Amino acid sequence: MTDKTNDPVAMWQKMMGEMEKGFNSFANQAMSSPEFSQAMNRAGGVAAGAQKQLGDLMEKYLVTMNLPSREQVTGLAERLQAIEGQIGEIKLMLSQIAASAGVAQGTDSALRPPRTKRPPSENGGQT
Amino acid sequence: MNAPAGLDFASIPERIQSEVQRAIQRSIKGVEYFSTSGPSLGSTPKDVLHSRGTMSLYHYRPMSDEIYRVPVLIVMATTNRGYILDLVPGQSFIEFLLKRGYDVYMLDWSAPRPEEKSLRMEDYVLDFIPDCIRRVQADSGEQDVSVIGYCFGGVLSLLYGSIHKDGPMKNLICFTTPIDFREMKLFSNFSDRRYFDVDHLVDSVGNVPPEMILSSFEMLRPASRTVSQIQLWENIWNDEFVKSYRMFDRWATDTLPLAGEYFRAITKDLMWDNKLFNDTMSVGGRAARLEDIKVPILHAVAEHDHIVPYDAAKHLIAKIGSADKEEVMLKGGHVSLVAGANAVKRLWPKLDSWLGKRST
Numbered sequence: 001m002t003d004k005t006n007d008p009v010a011m012w013q014k015m016m017g018e019m020e021k022g023f024n025s026f027a028n029q030a031m032s033s034p035e036f037s038q039a040m041n042r043a044g045g046v047a048a049g050a051q052k053q054l055g056d057l058m059e060k061y062l063v064t065m066n067l068p069s070r071e072q073v074t075g076l077a078e079r080l081q082a083i084e085g086q087i088g089e090i091k092l093m094l095s096q097i098a099a100s101a102g103v104a105q106g107t108d109s110a111l112r113p114p115r116t117k118r119p120p121s122e123n124g125g126q127t
Numbered sequence: 128m129n130a131p132a133g134l135d136f137a138s139i140p141e142r143i144q145s146e147v148q149r150a151i152q153r154s155i156k157g158v159e160y161f162s163t164s165g166p167s168l169g170s171t172p173k174d175v176l177h178s179r180g181t182m183s184l185y186h187y188r189p190m191s192d193e194i195y196r197v198p199v200l201i202v203m204a205t206t207n208r209g210y211i212l213d214l215v216p217g218q219s220f221i222e223f224l225l226k227r228g229y230d231v232y233m234l235d236w237s238a239p240r241p242e243e244k245s246l247r248m249e250d251y252v253l254d255f256i257p258d259c260i261r262r263v264q265a266d267s268g269e270q271d272v273s274v275i276g277y278c279f280g281g282v283l284s285l286l287y288g289s290i291h292k293d294g295p296m297k298n299l300i301c302f303t304t305p306i307d308f309r310e311m312k313l314f315s316n317f318s319d320r321r322y323f324d325v326d327h328l329v330d331s332v333g334n335v336p337p338e339m340i341l342s343s344f345e346m347l348r349p350a351s352r353t354v355s356q357i358q359l360w361e362n363i364w365n366d367e368f369v370k371s372y373r374m375f376d377r378w379a380t381d382t383l384p385l386a387g388e389y390f391r392a393i394t395k396d397l398m399w400d401n402k403l404f405n406d407t408m409s410v411g412g413r414a415a416r417l418e419d420i421k422v423p424i425l426h427a428v429a430e431h432d433h434i435v436p437y438d439a440a441k442h443l444i445a446k447i448g449s450a451d452k453e454e455v456m457l458k459g460g461h462v463s464l465v466a467g468a469n470a471v472k473r474l475w476p477k478l479d480s481w482l483g484k485r486s487t
Contacts, residue, residue: 007142009146013361016354016357016358017354019350019354020350020351020354023349023350024348024349024350024351027346027349027350028313028347031313031316031317031346032312032313032316033316034316034319034321034322036316037316037317037319037321037322037323038319038321038322040317040322041317041319041322041323041324042322044323044328044339077240081179081180084178085178085179088175088176088177088178092176092177112189112194112230113189113191113192113193113194114193114194115193115194115195115196115230115267115269116193116196117191117193117194117195117196117228117486117487118487119480119483119484119486119487120483121484
């Protein structure tokens with residue numbers, strides 16, 4: 001077997017690992033300064049402002065093009081979500097009714113395993 | 128001339144042959160990599176018990192003949208998706224719990240919609256979690272519920288537990304949960320109140336975009352993404368490595384936006400004023416003090432966690448009011464603590480032995 005100290009692949013991997021650690025550590029030190037925070041947040045603030053302006057512009061553009069606005073699409077999504085919610089509630093109610101009537105269902109609680117499990121230490125080591 | 132110590136000339140042709148074969152494999156597998164979609168994640172059978180906007184409550188179908196009396200609710204971090212705990216069979220924390228006899232539920236998050244920008248901390252702590260707990264109680268028929276919170280899911284669980292001190296939470300398990308936000312040094316510097324105008328950001332963008340969340344995570348280790356891509360190329364001949372890379376890479380880049388008001392509260396109350404650590408935190412006017420949590424608690428932290436450094440997490444156990452409390456430090460990082468080969472042999476068995484005897 002080739003000695004790791006002379007294996008070029010192992011040496012390359014080690015070098016990469018060291019470089020990664022070194023660069024991360026150097027960058028972390030640089031990013032810990034208040035100057036970095038100031039510069040980063042200045043840039044972030046400008047980007048956020050630009051994003052808002054772009055959003056407003058797009059809204060006007062969509063209205064001009066007679067396309068549905070975000071608000072209208074969101075409204076539809078909300079209605080769909082309400083319908084999904086109601087279906088979920090109906091499904092749950094049906095499961096509960098079926099369970100109380102003793103009707104077997106795929107995932108219904110009537111088919112769930114009993115809640116009798118004990119930890120292995122109390123079972124003489126069995127799981 | 129003597130050969131350098133340790134260099135075995137006889138093995139060189141063999142090594143060259145192996146490297147040539149790997150180079151060929153890299154080319155073949157490289158094409159495969161870009162033409163396939165990677166393993167299917169989060170596929171343990173489950174039912175959606177309830178879904179409301181950003182919140183979803185799942186119930187996983189039991190996989191053992193008998194289960195523990197107390198069901199388990201996992202509260203996922205709001206920045207990431209829950210499938211990190213349900214990667215693929217054999218590497219799924221959920222599957223592990225099910226096979227060990229737990230009845231498992233998960234409170235998972237999807238991207239908050241634009242109209243959900245007004246969700247506040249109150250909505251998460253005083254509405255979403257209690258609503259899920261009630262539904263778990265109704266579905267399981269049990270009053271007691273154990274809660275597992277991962278990262279910020281742990282913070283939400285702590286806030287919930289400290290406010291709802293009379294139950295029904297029976298046990299609390301936190302994975303890599305920060306409470307001293309001053310010690311999250313880089314995040315703390317990024318959000319320095321002198322330079323970070325959180326009001327301007329939230330008022331401008333509504334929900335905080337996922338790219339911003341992802342880039343702030345990646346900035347903690349700026350070289351790591353490039354190095355991991357180089358490592359991927361080196362190991363692309365190795366199917367197991369590629370599978371694992373794809374699972375974790377997909378999850379790590381699948382970051383969620385954060386609801387604007389919720390982000391504002393995190394920044395002001397936790398990052399700036401460190402209220403949870405200083406015992407001055409309140410949610411919706413209700414005091415949230417860690418000393419009010421009296422249930423058994425396990426806190427698992429990772430030795431090499433670069434997102435939640437140990438200094439940010441280490442005071443949790445001391446500040447909790449429970450008599451039955453334990454911190455366990457395990458090898459690994461923020462993600463490898465809970466998922467992947469490292470977790471399979473370290474955290475999961477530890478959790479099982481701790482929780483099993485408290486779940487009857």
